Amino acid sequence: MSKQEQLEAILSELKGALPELKEIIVASPDGLPVVQLGEGGIAARLAAMAATAHGLGKRIATTTHLGDLVEIVIRGNQAYFIAYAIGEKGILGLTTPAGSNLGLVRLEAQEYARKLAETL
Amino acid sequence: MEPLKLIVTGPVGAGKSTLIRTLSETEVVDTDALASEAIGKATTTVALDHGTLRLDGHLLHIFGTPGQDRFDFMWEILAEGALGVLLLVRADRPETLPAARNILDFVVSRTQVPHVVGVTHLDRPQVWRPEEVALFLGTPPERAVGFDPRDREEAVKPLVRLLELMGA
Amino acid sequence: MAIFGNLKDISLLDLLPLLSGQQGKLSLRPKRGAELLLFLNNSRITCAKKGEAALPPHRVEEELFGLLDRPEAEFAFHIGDRPDRCLGRLDLRLEELLLKLSTLRDEIQSVAGALPLPDTVFAFADPGRAEGDPELRDFVRLAWSQLERGTSARELAGLLGMPLDRVRYLFYKLRALGVIQPLAQSPRPGRRGIARQLLGLLKRRFRTWSWSH
Incomplete structure (x- = not known):
């Protein structure tokens, strides 16, 4: 299986664990889409934005002495965007509806970010 | 007093981060990430660079944008309400001119912010002169200024030109 | 015999010439969006449908153009199938269409x-x-x-x-x-005063530089 297919398989597994997820993307640290699972056709844009949010989040965390950045959460009144670092190699970004169990989403997403780090 | 904002933009490798480091009197905040494309350097700005320059009672905030067009949303966010936009272009890299024109078109057509073009690397053997760069970009020649972003006295040249044009 | 597969493996530019001598129905199912049906006969597209709607010629071109760059899309060719009903019969020559689309794609890629x-x-x-x-x-x-x-x-x-x-x-x-x-937006008004003020301050600060240009 190619690396791309392995990454796709991991994202499908994540989608299986959390079927409510809408968009799931893996972006390179500089904002290029690596793999995506979703319906919107917005992957390229989302990848760039995930990298921007993550880069800025890291800076805010250091400037305001928050320690290391753990996650980015953007909360809309209909859904959340959540992003995690995949080690130094990329960013996992996902959107989930407002009614989701956020605790569970966070747990699973972090677990899958670790899995992705091994493959990426 | 109203905070003043200056935007430094341009294609990858034009010298945006360099200019901000030269001009800023405070430590520059950057958001570098490892580059996954071959862009001639190891890291690239993904959100913004930020520095400041105090001029008596005025604090000028200088923001640098990412260079790649996938970050065009940041150009618009950062340019909103800005005093002006400095578009940096390398005189010795004609292959980056179309990307520079795309950035300028985007900013000009979507914000109410005046611009000048800073042309760098004019010390190379073969270069486009500032007025030739302006011709390609479709902007009047007086809006293009050649300068060296590494030198503090030189680095203010495009800003001075912008203010002259705005005050005229 | 069955001709089926995915456009990410067999591009439209390989597939269509293959079918040009045949009569039947080509179904194209992109990963996103509705199925596109092309009815072929005698090296021509005689009818095209997306969902229930019959497509006019320029829409057929747009649809095919969108499928040129090997997207993920399942295809299957059903030999002999005819449209049961087609509002808007077409007479698009496959070879001309392919040439036009590939030229256009090359042009776009070149710039x-x-x-x-x-x-x-x-x-x-x-x-x-x-x-x-x-x-x-x-x-x-x-x-x-x-x-x-x-x-x-x-x-x-x-x-x-x-x-x-x-x-x-x-x-x-x-x-x-x-x-x-x-479109040139007119610059935000009312900033002439502050520009002049800043210019004065800058010129005082950076004295060593010659201000003539």
Whole structure:
């Protein structure tokens, strides 16, 4: 299986664990889409934005002495965007509806970010 | 007093981060990430660079944008309400001119912010002169200024030109 | 015999010539969006449907153009199938269509880095200059009211149901001809005073530089 297919398989597994997820993307640290699972056709844009949010989040965390950045959460009144670092190699970004169990989403997403780090 | 904002933009490798480091009197905040494309350097700005320059009672905030067009949303966010936009272009890299024109078109057509073009690397053997760069970009020649972003006295040249044009 | 597969493996430019001698129905199912049905007969597309709607010729071109770059899309050819009912019979010669589409794709790829950005707003500079080229003239007519007030390639692609890159390419050509130009927003007013003030401060601060240019 190619690396791309392995990454796709991991994202499908994540989608299986959390079927409510809408968009799931893996972006390179500089904002290029690596793999995506979703319906919107917005992957390229989302990848760039995930990298921007993550880069800025890291800076805010250091400037305001928050320690290391753990996650980015953007909360809309209909859904959340959540992003995690995949080690130094990329960013996992996902959107989930407002009614989701956020605790569970966070747990699973972090677990899958670790899995992705091994493959990426 | 109203905070003043200056935007430094341009294609990858034009010298945006360099200019901000030269001009800023405070430590520059950057958001570098490892580059996954071959862009001639190891890291690239993904959100913004930020520095400041105090001029008596005025604090000028200088923001640098990412260079790649996938970050065009940041150009618009950062340019909103800005005093002006400095578009940096390398005189010795004609292959980056179309990307520079795309950035300028985007900013000009979507914000109410005046611009000048800073042309760098004019010390190379073969270069486009500032007025030739302006011709390609479709902007009047007086809006293009050649300068060296590494030198503090030189680095203010495009800003001075912008203010002259705005005050005229 | 069955001809099936995925466009990411077998491109449309390989597939269509293969079928040009056959009569039947080609089904194209992109990963996103509705199924496209093409009825082929005698090296021609005689009917095209997306969902329930029969497509006019320019929409067939747009759909096929969107499928050129090996997207993920399942295809299957059903030999002998005829449209049970087709509002709007077509007579599109496959070879001509393929040539046109591949030329267009090559043109777009050759200027890919220079294409105007999707959200840059363009408006008319001199609409008369599009008259010499039938394709550009037709496009300008379609987009007339939008280009009068200013529009982006993204907005127009959505309104006209055309692939974004195709609209960007048409914008690129129209701009080169001087038909359209980026809409120039007038600068925010009331900043002359502050500009003059800052200029004075800068000149005092950076004395060593000669201010004549």
